[in-house]
Amino acid sequence: GAVVSQHPSRVICKSGTSVKIECRSLDFQATTMFWYRQFPKQSLMLMATSNEGSKATYEQGVEKDKFLINHASLTLSTLTVTSAHPEDSSFYICSAIGHFSGSARNEQFFGPGTRLTVL
Amino acid sequence: QKEVEQNSGPLSVPEGAIASLNCTYSDRGSQSFFWYRQYSGKSPELIMSIYSNGDKEDGRFTAQLNKASQYVSLLIRDSQPSDSATYLCAVKRNSGGSNYKLTFGKGTLLTVNP
Numbered sequence: 001g002a003v004v005s006q007h008p009s010r011v012i013c014k015s016g017t018s019v020k021i022e023c024r025s026l027d028f029q030a031t032t033m034f035w036y037r038q039f040p041k042q043s044l045m046l047m048a049t050s051n052e053g054s055k056a057t058y059e060q061g062v063e064k065d066k067f068l069i070n071h072a073s074l075t076l077s078t079l080t081v082t083s084a085h086p087e088d089s090s091f092y093i094c095s096a097i098g099h100f101s102g103s104a105r106n107e108q109f110f111g112p113g114t115r116l117t118v119l
Numbered sequence: 120q121k122e123v124e125q126n127s128g129p130l131s132v133p134e135g136a137i138a139s140l141n142c143t144y145s146d147r148g149s150q151s152f153f154w155y156r157q158y159s160g161k162s163p164e165l166i167m168s169i170y171s172n173g174d175k176e177d178g179r180f181t182a183q184l185n186k187a188s189q190y191v192s193l194l195i196r197d198s199q200p201s202d203s204a205t206y207l208c209a210v211k212r213n214s215g216g217s218n219y220k221l222t223f224g225k226g227t228l229l230t231v232n233p
Contacts, residue, residue: 044163109165110165
C-alpha cells in the first residue's frame, strides 16, 4: 500500500521557538496533502489542504501565519509551527492522496503523526 | 447538527462476537465513506471504503451504506482483542473545488474482552 512518513515522530520545544514537521509520500506522488491536528480524546481536525506548487488552503480558524505549509514537490510537504506556545501542543498528522496502483479513488493515507509538546 | 456523528462508546464486546459501529452524516451530497481504525497514540489506518448503497465485505469487516437514511455502519465479525481501538467514520464532503476533504466523526472506542 501507499506509505506516508513523518519526521520527527516526537518533538519537545520551548515556548516561542519554531518547529518544522516533514511529511513524505514514499512510494507514490502525492498531488494533495492534508494536515490535521488531534487533541487528546478529540477527533481529527483538518488544518489545511496542500497542493503541490500552490498555496495551501487553510480551514476557518487556522492562522496561516502561524502554521506555514510548503508543498514544494510531489513527495514532500512541510508544516512549520511558528512561535509555538503550550496550547499548540498536539498530535499533528499528515495524509496524502495520489495516483498509486492498488489505491482506490479518494482514499487518504496517513502518516504516523508527530507529537509536539511545547514547554 | 454535527456533520458526522458517532456514539463515542465505549463499546465493549466479548472475543468472538460481532461488533457493530454506527455513523450518521448530515450532508446529503456526501459521496464517499470511510472507516479508519486508530490505536491509542497512533495515526488512523484505513479499513474500509464504500461508495454505493449496500454492503461491502472485506475479510472480517463489512461496511454498510444507506444514503437515504444517511447512515453508514461497520460490522466486525469474530472480534479479537487486537481489534480494540477507536474507529473513525469519515465522509467526503461535496465541497466544490476541495473534493478530497474528509470530515471525521469523533470516533467510537471499541474494547474486545478476551
